[in-house]
Amino acid sequence: MFEDARRWNRQNIPLYTEVYVKVPAEVLAQRNQKGLYSGQAAPNVWGVDLTPEEPQSSDIVLLNDGSKPIEELAQAVLSHATSAK
16 A cells, blocks of 8 residues: 555544554565565566555554564554554
């Protein structure tokens, strides 16, 4: 998504929470099950020939590089949801 879409979401969706799951390009390449990051991909692949706009004000940022168990990342989302009530 682009910043203008994220801004629209914040203004128009009640209780909107932006979660940015950040994955380094080298990790994406390692996890490349569908071959999207091999250079053989069809055009318009996010992070290959489309430059992503990183969110500037996400409510939650999760670094999904394999350094933390998925349960810990999920707990961060659940904790935020609980504290937002």
